[in-house]
Amino acid sequence: MQDIQIGGLVPFTTIDYPNKLSAVLFLVGCPLRCEYCSNPHLLSVGNGEYDPERVLEWIKSRTGKLEAIVFSGGEALMQGPALFQYIRRVRELGFKIGLHTNGFYPNLLADAVDLVDWIGLDFKATREKYPDLTGQNIAYDNMIKSLEIWQKSGKDFEVRITCDPRFISKDDLVQITDILSAKGVKNIAIQKYVPHFESDTNKTTEAQRNQFFNDENLRAQINSGFDSVVWRE
Numbered sequence: 386m387q388d389i390q391i392g393g394l395v396p397f398t399t400i401d402y403p404n405k406l407s408a409v410l411f412l413v414g415c416p417l418r419c420e421y422c423s424n425p426h427l428l429s430v431g432n433g434e435y436d437p438e439r440v441l442e443w444i445k446s447r448t449g450k451l452e453a454i455v456f457s458g459g460e461a462l463m464q465g466p467a468l469f470q471y472i473r474r475v476r477e478l479g480f481k482i483g484l485h486t487n488g489f490y491p492n493l494l495a496d497a498v499d500l501v502d503w504i505g506l507d508f509k510a511t512r513e514k515y516p517d518l519t520g521q522n523i524a525y526d527n528m529i530k531s532l533e534i535w536q537k538s539g540k541d542f543e544v545r546i547t548c549d550p551r552f553i554s555k556d557d558l559v560q561i562t563d564i565l566s567a568k569g570v571k572n573i574a575i576q577k578y579v580p581h582f583e584s585d586t587n588k589t590t591e592a593q594r595n596q597f598f599n600d601e602n603l604r605a606q607i608n609s610g611f612d613s614v615v616w617r618e
């Protein structure tokens with residue numbers, strides 16, 4: 386079996402796993418090609434820059450200082466068995482395991498239920514706009530299957546919606562949050578789209594990006610449907 390391919394590491398964060406001090410490993414490879422991707426260097430499967438054994442030694446050295454290790458990407462589940470084997474080794478060290486996923490691999494997510502304690506799942510747009518945003522026709526349906534699989538597991542999770550105004554309108558956001566509320570989802574995060582590259586800065590205006598966050602009526606309407614709504618600006 387090929388080793389896990391790690392392309393990036395954030396050694397300390399308080400925001401990537403709710404209420405836990407954690408580190409994030411960014412795995413290479415992703416089946417989607419989102420317009421707003423902030424990690425394009427991670428999208429193609431190739432050799433990761435980090436030696437997995439050295440990273441594991443480093444994780445061991447964080448015992449007592451960190452509570453969780455979060456696997457992000459790219460799409461971490463794309464690494465299948467290599468990911469699962471690595472997670473088992475991290476779990477043996479006593480860390481909680483978080484997973485950021487776009488939901489493209491529901492069967493692999495089902496296989497990961499016993500290994501992962503919490504997920505952050507992307508709900509990127511309405512069904513109609515998903516192909517334009519992600520470059521994949523089946524991404525929406527797969528994401529919904531992943532959501533349902535994780536809900537059945539009874540484990541904690543958060544659904545995350547990044548509001549890129551090129552792909553999400555206020556009406557879309559209401560439509561998406563209505564779907565999530567009807568499905569009984571309790572915790573969501575509404576995330577501001579932040580251009581990450583110089584070439585992106587002129588594609589949307591600050592006012593367009595802020596429109597979801599400045600609308601008190603919209604916020605109140607959405608907040609009323611959930612136990613927790615985090616507005617990440």
Ligand code: SF4
Nearest residue numbers: 415417419422459487
């Ligand atoms: S799912 Fe995430 S990593 Fe993959 S292309 Fe989209 S934004 Fe980038």
